[in-house]
Amino acid sequence: MDQHIAALWATADAVHVSNAGIATTEVTSVAYANALLGVGRKEEAGRLAIINYTPRDYREAKLKLTYLAAYLIATGSTLTANEMDAVLEATRDRSSALVS
Incomplete structure (x- = not known):
């Protein structure tokens, strides 16, 4: 559960940075999308680990x-x-x- 919660926070932080306009000058759209995809995959892996946990x-x-x-x-x-x-x-x- 801790891994899943950390991934959710990372996703929220990445979105917050984008919304604040910080990413627009320092990071390309493709790099940002790839980073967001990476944290999304970690969130999904954490969710599936919880679902499959006995x-x-x-x-x-x-x-x-x-x-x-x-x-x-x-x-x-x-x-x-x-x-x-x-x-x-x-x-x-x-x-x-x-x-x-």
Whole structure:
């Protein structure tokens, strides 16, 4: 989660720099787009790591679901069908292990 949050901050910082007009004189549009693409990929990798993470216990399962819910609400985004399946499967696996 820390990696994902850091990537989100990096994305926000890159956009802020562009909006402030700092990037227009020092960095070309292509370089800025490439930098933004790089932080976007890190954000996506962090999000996928969280989605695919199998919690070790009930507490971690609750934290994972709470974090994902907060992320989706804050960004107004949704999970793809495959991402939703991965989240539900990991939760089912953990629930089965706890009941056994």
